[in-house]
């Protein structure tokens with residue numbers, strides 16, 4: 001696999017919003033005895049048998065970056081829900097610490113904890129958790145109501161979120177009249193209405209059928225992009241984890257086995273459990289553009305003009321060049337023919353630029369580019385969020401990534 005060559009490298013410090021350090025959760029009365037046995041290397045089954053204590057989460061540590069999606073994946077019973085319930089202290093950890101914005105949430109006073117739960121962290125459940133005697137609007141406004149926000153403000157805010165999840169027109173319907181996908185949109189809107197920094201989503205789409213599920217994944221990504229939320233996303237589906245997660249931790253038997261980006265995890269799985277998970281994945285979902293993009297062989301600054309573009313195209317034996325401005329902002333592609341016409345005075349350099357071509361971002365899944373690739377005349381430009389050129393990805397790279 002080709003190493004990415006990024007034209008504008010941005011090495012930035014990680015901005016950690018949530019840090020989990022040595023989290024352990026046991027269920028049962030004889031915890032000290034269980035802990036002693038654990039320390040002595042006894043297996044979890046043995047401990048359960050002897051003490052009746054379930055070690056649901058065992059010394060788990062991870063960091064969640066602000067504005068990113070952190071995905072926790074594992075088989076049923078591996079401890080995912082227990083971890084996520086500890087994050088908002090629905091469950092009290094047996095050991096370990098959880099830091100929100102650097103503060104140990106176990107040290108919160110009851111008032112601080114209430115504020116943390118109401119304003120900073122919201123949960124979306126697989127079972128939707130909607131109130132069936134309330135309509136859509138009242139469900140979405142529920143958290144705001146609990147916070148004592150006046151009716152006008154909370155209705156406005158709730159309507160804004162209902163629009164965000166594409167449920168406009170349904171606000172006065174009973175949630176009983178909604179399909180599963182729509183109910184989960186209500187659940188999402190309700191969580192978002194609180195404007196939390198972090199959304200906890202515990203297998204939110206698992207109960208939905210595959211097509212609806214794909215819609216919801218897409219919806220969630222576009223909402224996340226708009227609102228820039230941090231999301232802790234639990235799933236037992238590797239495709240979903242790879243599709244959504246910027247970082248993934250894989251859990252087995254209460255422990256985290258590996259934490260990595262989807263690509264790195266796919267390239268070097270830590271053990272057979274991880275490998276098995278990955279083998280069950282749809283490979284095209286694993287790979288994103290970053291892994292396949294290249295530096296354009298012909299990169300021309302706008303101010304350098306057609307003459308330089310021509311020279312470079314000849315030197316590199318290609319028939320098109322990528323044009324950027326002084327700030328690396330992508331301006332378009334110029335072809336050999338067009339550059340000749342500029343030189344002949346027939347058109348200006350700006351007129352020669354083709355800029356109505358598709359572009360993509362480094363985080364895009366390659367599989368999402370397939371429909372575009374088959375029509376693309378040039379390698380697709382990879383841009384950052386400021387429109388700066390980071391690289392290009394060829395049609396061949398896109399189409400062969402799946403084999």
Ligand SMILES: Nc1ncnc2c1ncn2[C@@H]1O[C@H](COP(=O)(O)OP(=O)(O)O)[C@@H](O)[C@H]1O
Pocket residue numbers: 027028054055056074075076077078079080081082083
């Ligand atoms: N309240 C509880 N009491 C006792 N055992 C529990 C409780 N909640 C979860 N467990 C056990 O903890 C383990 C992890 O469960 P859970 O976190 O729900 O896993 P997952 O979400 O990955 O399916 C399981 O063995 C489960 O039976």
Ligand SMILES: [Mg+2]
Pocket residue numbers: 080081082203
């Ligand atoms: Mg669970």
